[in-house]
Amino acid sequence: MSALFSPRSNGIFRLVIAIVLAGAAGTVGALMVFARIPAGTGQQQQVGQPVQFDHRHHVQDDLIDCRYCHTTVDKAASAGIPPTELCLNCHSQVWNKSPLLDLVRASWFSNRPIEWVRVHRVPDFVYFNHAIHVNKGVGCVECHGRVDLMPAIEQVAPLTMGWCLDCHRDPNPRLRPLEEITSMTWEPEGDRVALGKELAKKYDVKPRTSCYTCHR
């Protein structure tokens, strides 16, 4: 005499159901987590570039202002990637024999642009404008992080829509005086939110959250 199923079958059956349910829930959960962690947003990845350009050196050691190279950051949507010409403003005089700059010189003489690798990318349907942010007191460091400490540029902000919205809904904690806009190390004296409130009034900061602000 034997039953169709052994006594162990009950436990196995329950386990299988538990695994299936947990697997389904886990998959959904994992995807939602993935969308929020650096691996999903592209943060924390040092990106190799054709020329070993070290922002640390240029910003920290040479004290070059961001706007020296990114010339249009306060005038146009695009911050501007410096032309080879601009590199050679200095490097025709200094390090003009360095092998590290071979590619830069080659670009100049062959009239072929250097193809940098893009680090900060928003989708094509997102229209980000540097000028308006920079002119309303949102410093470079707010989105790009401590570029002065980066040997190779990496993305520090998640650049998700939710992240954009957080600031557009409450910009005050991210505002700074325009004089300090490119500063990597500026710290407010006192309450940053209170200062932000003051600056928002001064600069007429009115971020918008309607869709066409960014999507066109």
Place this chain on the structure above:
Amino acid sequence: MSTAEKTIQDVRALDGPPVLVGRPDDRALTESLLSPVLGPTRKGWVLLLLALLGGVGFWTLSLVTTLFVGIGAWGNNIPVAWAFDITNFVWWIGIGHAGTLISAILLLFQQKWRTSINRFAEAMTLFAVAMAGVYPVIHLGRPWLFWWLIPYPSTNQIWPNFKSALPWDVFAISTYATVSLLFWYLGLIPDLATLRDAAKTRGRRIVYGIMCFGWRGSARHWRHYRIGYLLLAGLSTPLVVSVHTIVSFDFAISQLPGWHTTIFPPYFVAGAIFSGFAMVMTLMIPARRLLGYQQVVTERHLDNMAKVMLATGLMVFYGYLMEWFMAWYSGSPSEAFAFLNRAQGPYQPIFLMQMFCNVVAPQILWFPSMRRNEIVLFIVSILINVGMWAERFVIIAVSLHRDFIPSSWGMYYPTWVDWGLFLGSICMFGLLFLLFLRFLPAIPLFEVKELRSELEHHGPNVYPGSEEEG
């Protein structure tokens, strides 16, 4: 014979033929009703399966084309942005109403004649809802993003819009599909246990044994089971009404002439039941002959279903009349035009077909002899299916093709992909149904046995509502 007895007898006479023929015992019932499942595979079944597989291939090809090419593979356009897709959706959802209606509402009203056909109707519901569920997804321009209609916390911080009828649809259809599945499966569990115990081979016993989760017919389970089953039926009843109400909201909340009307919810529900019963009839008439279910699916069942079709058909006709009346009474030229255009515009043949199939043809069911004539019923039920599809097409596409601004008027012509998705879905539906007939008990055994037991206790013609005392 006392007056009271005579009255009862008269009433019983009115009640028509029996719901169960003969006095079979439980073992005989089990054997005869399970023979399609446990018996050998029939050649006809295989041939039919192969034929339907061909249609399913066409369906698959159409689906793949739609996904890879885009909605452009269809005939849809601006102004007719919805056409065969939503027509099919509403049609299938409507058909999917009969199952729950038969199972739930008739159970609540304790119509004993429902027992023999409810499983059949529920399966039909499930498959129809499954077919319907395909369209809302594939009709999207970007179907791979269908999950954006589900409220979940996204990194975009944006949510669906609950003022639109489409998220309502998402909830209604998924709830309806889920509840129908649960209801159907709950009803299947005791029968799956019967299959487990009646099956000959160990493999089948194991499969059915797993599927029934270990049902052992315990009275302690039956006690909760009966209440739970009844509660599910109770929940399904407003649900079934709500689902087609919400589907009708897709149209009714808009402002398009021909869509924007308050009569839509009841009119759609009536239409759904109308088409659902027609589909049950279409499937049941051949099935009962081929599978030998005449014993449990009797003329009485056909007669009652025909009556329901006649009644709901008249309700639908009333809906038409009210639409026309309101179009005239509203004084709105575009509203009036929308209905004139149905009757006189370029899609007039479809309108006439709708009127013939839905209004004229069912009138033959006034005659009792016709209600018991399988051939007549079969033809009428098919006509109703066609007519209800035409009705949905007329409501959806014909309303859209000429609306407010004449310059934007246009015509819709289906492509082969449209036809493939329509006809192919019928084949897929048929295929699922064939598999169901072969592998699951199409007649609910435990309910028929319960009915038999009640008949034994209360006589051959159980008067509705009389067996529940004590």
Place this chain on the structure above:
Amino acid sequence: MKAWVLGEFEREEPLYEAARALRARGHASLDIHSPYPLHGADHALGLKRSTVPIVALVAGVTGALTGYLLQWYTVAHDWPLNVGNRPPHSAPAFIPVTFELGVLFASLAIFFGLLGGYFGFPRTHHPVFEVEAFRSATIDALWLSVEVDGKDAEPIAQELRRLGARQVSIVPEAK
């Protein structure tokens, strides 16, 4: 060491009689197995009203509340958008989803409550299945099962035979 005594009956009345008799003798762990629900079984076993409706009600109300709050939170609170000039908090528009979620939660609670809770399923193995003849319990026979201490099994079996069981089996608890 427990054992199950199973007795097969042909008709309902003797079955009920047997159940009542055993209950009178103090055996509470009785069960009846039948292919279809028996109307007298609850009474014979002395079972109380099912609590399933309460579960369903609680789940249904939870579902409806979830539905309404979900809609209120997403479209009226978290990011109220101007959608065609409709008010963000628009109760009439929230009715369908509220209703559907109520039904869905209640149905899920009933189904999974029944199977997982009330029935303790999946339970593909149960001592009663050890009896090959018990297969008739889902086909055409009515069975009475008594869960007893191993040593009481045989007297109960005798009693069942006396009370009209067609056949009686004893299943000892598996080790």
Place this chain on the structure above:
Amino acid sequence: MPSLGLPIYGQKTALETRRWKSLDELEARTAAEPGEFPEGAAETPEGLSRRGFLQVLGASVALAGLQACKPPREKLVPYVRAPAAVTPSVPVAYATAASEEGYAVGLVVQAHEGRPVKIEGNRLHPASLGGSDAIRQALVLELYDPARLRGFTREGRALAWSALLQEIAALGREHDKDGGTRLRFLVAPTSSPTLGDLRRRVLERFPRARFDTWSATGEGAQRAGAAIAFGRPLDATYDVAKADVILSLDSDFLAVEGEHLRHAREFASRREGDRMNRLYVAEPRFSVTGGMADHRLRMRGLEVAAFARAVAAELAGAGLAGLGPLGAHGEGERVKVARAIAKDLAGARGRSLVLAGARQPPAVHALAAAMNEALGNVGTTVHWRAPVLLDPRAGADSLRELAGELAAGKIDTLVVTAWNALHTAPADLELRKAFGKVKNSMVLALREDETVRAASWRLAASHPLESWGDLRSRDGTVSIVQPLITPLYESATEIDLLAAFVGEGDRGAWRLVREGWRARSGAPPAPLPLAGAAAAANPVDTNRPRRPDPYDRTWDEWLAAGVLTESAGKPEQVAADLGAVGDALGKLPVPAGGIELGFAPDYKIWDGRLLENAWLQELPDPVTKLTWENAAHLSPATAKRLGLASGDLVELARGGRAVVAPVLIVPGHADDAVTVALGYGQQVAGPVGKGVGFDGYALRTSDAPWFAGGAELRKTGKRTDLAVTQGHFSMEGRAIALALDHEELGRAKAELDEHRGEAPTILEPVDYSDRTYKWGMAIDLSRCIGCGACTAACQAENNIPVVGKEQVLRSREMHWIRVDRYFEGPAEDPKSVTQPLACVHCEMAPCEYVCPVNATVHSDEGLNEMVYNRCVGTRYCSNNCPYKVRRFNFFDYHGDVAPTLQMLMNPDVTVRARGVMEKCTYCTQRIQRARIDARVGGKKIGPDEVVPACAQACPAEAITFGNLNDPRSRVSRKHGDARRYDLLHELGTRPRTAYLVKLRNPNPELA
């Protein structure tokens, strides 16, 4: 230098000197590096990275599961040497001009990172006044056409430009022997002074050679008419704004003829207010101008002359006795009409205008000239000037002479720069046969066509947007044509080619034009470069100092303005020779019986040269709404008599020549007449134009260039589907496009109030009055001429795809703004209203609440926002849109686009993916740009600062846009106008686009 204030996206941009200087330099490099154009941008242009968009979508299918599924990182490509003129992501605008029948139309072209993307009219140019039309809008697509002719070949041998120069030099030496006896040039009409100089120099070298000018269209008849009346060919310019009463004798002066953009603007300015003008139009086919008529008199083309004489006769009776000999009283109903018109004209002496159409014979033009003179209009509404065209007398006669010489084998070398002469030449000249007898047939063309294919030397022409040149408008105003981009393919301009015949082919058009104008303007010669070894060693190094050249500044100012200020000529004094006019009228043939066959240049592809332009092919014809082909237009009565329906294929025959053509019934067409648009059915065409339409030129002979009797229509029994975007031209009695007689407006207030103002609603409307900006639009139906410029402009601005004939037949055209035309009254002789319709941005938008994913919602300023990236494509919004202005991407229209066409994309507008709904955004990219610029500058956007593409293009200024919360804005005034109404007001949608009732000003005597 001072800002010229040319509008770009509503932003004031100073056109700085250095912008074109860099272009000069590019041009200077071109010869050395043919085919290369500068790297587009400091960053990869958006348009080129659109594929990334699809990849992102693909990634989201995979649920962004794995890092490996992500698209590869994009490249950032900066300049090596940054051009001073370009700021990446900021568009710049340049003024230039394009030729229309040889005359200049001033343009302002906007370029993104060196890519010309959008064309507008030049406000400073007399032939544009800032307006443009569909053809001008579509020029930019022609530039990027991947099927353009590339490079130079001789008998299949590819030649570099330098090699070609050598071969031309050799050829020239051959012809030097006999002074060019066997050398001919077949050229298009042009007013270019530089080309004039070159032609003179070519003829100096080859005195026996000849330039023959040929254009299948054009206004030669007008100059010929002036020659009859005044003894010399003259060009007329009209001051339409000053005309109270206008009689058009088959002149489509609002859409086709003369300076039609200016005419439309001036005409429209008199269609509102109390000083309404009155327009009478006598014409055979329903034209754009006919649609604007207060009284449209349909008659066959050859009957127009008789009608004109009837009017002249009545004018004589009304006090202008001088016209007596020219008049001839009409018959029947026409007498009454002619009398009323004459009375009206005579009552507005000096404020009236009679125009004769380009299709009418010279005698009618002469009569019109005489009538204008008698009415005292010369000097007020009509100005006569010496023609600026190089060969004002050109016509079919010179082509006939050339054809004869060719056929006789008298010519060895024929240089063709006229467009596709084999296709357009009158059929009786048999030019196709004669052309084959030339040894060296050299054709300069933008794309391969029949003539190119028949030629032995095939030379790719540079597009006008790649070319240096110069043109003049009718009043003599000079415009410098400057390139926006170095040629995409190796190609040459006509200037380069003619220069090659005088041995200056290597100088480049830039130097020829620039130095030519230095001489003409009397500027001193260019200073010599600084002496010294460095300068000599590296002449290209532009960083080296140069001696200041005062001409630089003048030249730059000309380029910036797009016109040479005060270069217009003085009107001439004229006196009509009435006797000569009478003689000419007497020689006019009597209209023959039977069916009259009329030809017309196409509203879209002109004489056929724009056949390959998909934007224009898909643009609905302004009158018939036909796309992607031409048809034989018939009146309803004639079609009925012949038993024909629209779509029937007929054999259209005349004088032994026949073509198969589809019939299209057009309300208001003259009876017993058929009209055929020219330019279709070309034997050699690219992927767009292949098999499109039928060849009207095949029926056209030199004796009857525009109208010919004795046409026959024979049924073939076959049918075709005509891709018409509007299937229904009746309003079905609904209040959609409202029109009123001017007199009625005062009484119609109550009636109009039903279509405006607050509508009852249970929803509290959102109050936008406290917002800084409340955007709104007003469309004045009284001004709209229905030309379709807005549709084309919107297509160019908003990256709108072309879907093709099949998809148009399936009602899937993508235009965000369509121009609906409704006919009212009897189908035989209806009145017409045109109504541009785009998204009206309802405040209570029906589309929004049905979208399940919030992809279309309202902004705080009241815009109905369509967010493509959120759209899943349920199309529910379109179903619920009562205006049906939403468009759906049924296919992946941008998926596989040629690289050059990717350069055409406006980087400020998302390129929409498959399965996404789209619609008019009120050009939100322009609003956002204006907003950011204003806010960066700490200002407010001006009331009329933001101009959407449609409003900017509209020649009639029918569309106004702006801030409704600013009472100073033009749109606020329009919204408050007595004629304002809301379309489908009864639905309570609260549209932001208001319509203004069309006014008509009928003559009470003709009521």
